[in-house]
Amino acid sequence: MGRNTRKRRTPLATKVIAGAAALAIGGGGLVWANFYASAHEKNGGHNVTKSRQSQIATINCPDVGLELSDVPERAREGVAKELALLDKQITDAYTRLADTRRAQAGDSNFVANAILGPLKSKRTATLDRISINIKRVGGQAPDDLDRLAECQGVPADQTGNGGGGQDGGQDGGDNGNGAAGPFAEDFINIKDVQPNSRDLQNGLAANGDTGSTGSFTTRCGVNENNLFNSDNIIVAPGVDNGAHHTHDYVGNQGNTAFASDEDLANADTTCQNQNDKSTYYWPVLRLQDGTQEFDANDLGGGAEGNVGKILKAEQAEIKFVGNKAGDVVAMPKFIRIITGDAKAFTNGLANANTSFSCTGFEDRQVTDKYVICPEGSQVVRTSNFQSCWDGQNIDSANHRDHVAFVREDGSCPDGFQAIPQLQVRLVYDVPAPTIENGQIKNPYAVDGFPEQLHKPITDHNDFINVMDDDLMNQVVQCINSGRDCE
Known part of the structure; x- marks a missing residue:
């Protein structure tokens, strides 16, 4: 590690x-x-x-x-x-x-x-x-x-x-993190989730059978390089341990709180297409099994209640899709997008996104629960990013106002235009936790702030576009022409 x-x-x-x-x-x-x-x-x-x-x-x-x-x-x-x-x-x-x-x-x-x-x-x-x-x-x-x-x-x-x-x-509920969760109430058997019942409008898939129907898949691995840190270059640039929880990184290998846009542009990438130096990162998923990880005594890790074995995704599928209402335009270089809210447990659901499911049951998505999958099925984390852009800014003061979620019909809010929607699907081989006498045994959970009690509603995902202009134009052309490209 x-x-x-x-x-x-x-x-x-x-x-x-x-x-x-x-x-x-x-x-x-x-x-x-x-x-x-x-x-x-x-x-x-x-x-x-x-x-x-x-x-x-x-x-x-x-x-x-x-x-x-x-x-x-x-x-x-x-x-x-x-x-x-x-x-x-x-x-x-x-x-x-x-x-x-x-x-x-x-x-x-x-x-x-x-x-x-x-x-x-x-x-x-x-x-x-x-x-x-x-x-x-x-x-x-x-x-x-x-x-x-x-x-x-x-x-x-x-x-x-x-x-x-x-x-x-x-x-x-002390799983080695001082009783900071998760708890039995945070888990649900996937078979008890009703199909197509996810009630949050955030994170809708932007694409459909009309409009721009193509896609572009970028293959960047599953963090084989073991690049982890607890920085957040988007929310807390220049601040050590600004995230207070550990992230997995794929794509750009220069992502720290102190990296400039120039540093990101000059960094190595794990993506097969070397012209994609974008940074894709998310909180690690851990099995709270007592394992002393490399960060067991570090800020962002065990020092802040994030304990247990880090589970590396078996698959990390990163895809850009179109818009059901029409064509998309190119994303600007270095645009920052955060989807989900690491503090949704205390902030409320306004920015909550991402969802959990199981392979073979992906018509059943749930945002406020971790799922218990049947034998032979794997845990899936899905993030559909905001896909409407204000046409001017690569970031905003609260890191949200420059982008917006697409509406159900594919349209964007007034003054916004459709950009390729980033979709991240992470698949994990997770031992199924069990619930005994109202207590969860061997739970898994996303890293987070201890005061958030490791609630699933706090899952989130981050992205900075560092594709070169030619590659971004290729992405747009593939999507708008209805082709599926890699």
Whole structure:
């Protein structure tokens, strides 16, 4: 397995048992901790149920990144670094929350005065710097940005499965990640999924029997080079460990948070067509079986609750298809597209996408569950990307506004035009988990932020187009002429 060179930190599973914590991205989100008295502590054998009920289990902070939809391009790198600082502030507050359990038990105002108050002050200063970054280049920052400074403490009984309602043991959903999920409720037998029942409009297949009916398949392997890191060049350029979870990479081999467009253009590629240096990346899928992976002690890996054996896809099918309403136009070079939302569990379903299925059952797709496949069937992860472009921008401040999902009839929103739709289909040989007495045994899950509890709804996929112009034009010609090309 390849090595992740990120900074090391004590694994989250150990830290949670000891009372420490995890973090969120984009300056917000639901941060989860387990603060229950340990058996080795003085009075550790007292009424644990009472202890659970009296503890603040989470800190819920507004997601600042989602609010910043109009950031001038020249300010974006500075703003991204301030958002990363907001993440660190939440982490520090969360750690203090975990380290002061006895003080909290003796003072009902401790969390508000000693943790949430100082956190608000730090966030206010950081939000001020975000405003300065924006205004310095002539932009207009929201007047009420400071309203996002205050965070809330959430009691254990309000966090749902794993969010403080468990004792950290195996029966409580601890699969080596400090009871951070997934849970039995996150899985469904594929035979119990109704055909064609996926109810999200996001991620519809853009192509059909009319319009531009061709396709272009690029073959880039399944990460045989073992290229992994926990950066995210799209969301957090210039920020080490900006994703807080480990990605598989195929295609471009130069993808780090610090790579420029020029670096990407000059990098090697795993794609058979060497003119496709695009970067295709997604969170790794892990089997939570106790395996100590190469990143077991690293940021992005075990240090942030992402544990177990990394499962490499048996197949990674990457295809560009057309639009049922008409022709497509070329994608601009270096366009960035994110599909799905790594924080959908706390942010809601507005940007949720991707789906799980099983080979032989792919008319049954489910977005909010992991699937249990029958013997001989493999797990399938599918991502259909946004395929409408605003005609001008290769990125946007929130990394979403410059592209849009196609409508059911194939049309694009006003002012947008159809581009080739990227479709990524990943097939995995996953040992089927079992559910016993309401508990999941040997589950699999996508990497994610610990506060997201490894929910399947948080699956996502990322793409930067680094095809040369001639190849992109070939893609468009194949699609618009109805041919299937490679």
